[in-house]
Amino acid sequence: MESLEAELDRARDLSVPDLADAIESIGFECTRCGACCKGATTKEGDEEPHTATVFPDEVRHIQSKTGYDYRDVARPMPYGLTEGENGPEGETFEWALQTDACGDCTFYTEDDDGRGACTVHEDRPLICETYPFSVALGGTSQPMGEAVDEAGMVRAHECEGLGRDIDREHAEELAAALKERAVRELEEAIGVRDNYEPTETGPGEIVVHDSEGAKREDGTPLKRASRGDDAPDNR
Structure with missing residues (x-):
């Protein structure tokens, strides 16, 4: 298995x-169905909230555009947490976009015709900008489950817009964002690895480890990052 650094070089x-060629061969046009922004029902019939990873600096960027608090934008990634007497607790290693009471992305809305829309579309995270595609590199994520199609290094995930014609300009824009996302995901993974220190959590307490160090649920540092006083404090 290649190291994260080797995968980053590949990214x-x-x-x-080449990525644009692959996207063109698969084909894609967003139908604004909203499925990628909503919670889903599992095969077992359980309701699963929308889960899309977001980088710490992307959270702060959306904050700067909306004036929202950190917790209004992002929540601890639920994977790895356990259900305690006072709710979820433990350590996790990513942030996910916040959801509403229905389990949909908090920034999802619908117009009068029922078509999906994003209230932070121009400032949306890379994972949203590049859906339904991902890059087949170790250390990069596969949103919304396993791939349903692939071409070269590009994987396509479940979406009713797949197979539709896409013009070259749009394909190249998607490809550039997809490459950027792959690089950023691997840089984040390396940062998490290098900054990780096991942290004891109490009942109902959650610690999120990201590339900037250990943080509370509201995005504030649990303790000062070791690299110095220039680390962002997210306050």
Whole structure:
């Protein structure tokens, strides 16, 4: 298995034209169905909230555009947490976009015709900008489950917009964002690994480890990052 650093080198060497060729061969046009922004029902019939990873700096960017608190934008990734007497608790390693009471992305809305829309569309995270595609590199994420199609390094995930014609300009824009996301995901994974220190959590307490260090649920540092006083405090 290749190291994260080796995978990062591969991500940085990805060819945007080649990625665009792959996207064109699969085909895609957003139908604004909203499925990728909503909670889902599992095969077992359980309701599963919308879960989309977001980088710490993306959270702060959305904060700067909306004036929202950190917890209004992002929540601890639920995977790895356990259900205690006072709710979820434990350590996790990513942030996810916040959800509403229905389990949908908090930024999801619908117009009068029932078509899905995003209230932070121009500032949406890379994972949203590049859906339904991902890159087949170790250390990168596969949103919304396993791939349903692939071409070269590009994986396509469940979406009713797949198979539709896409023009070259749009394919290249998607490809450039997809490469950027792959690089960012691997940089984040390396940062998490390098900054991780096991942390004891009490009942009902959650600690999120991201590339900037250990944080509370509201995004504030649990303790000062070891790299110095220039680390962001997210306050």
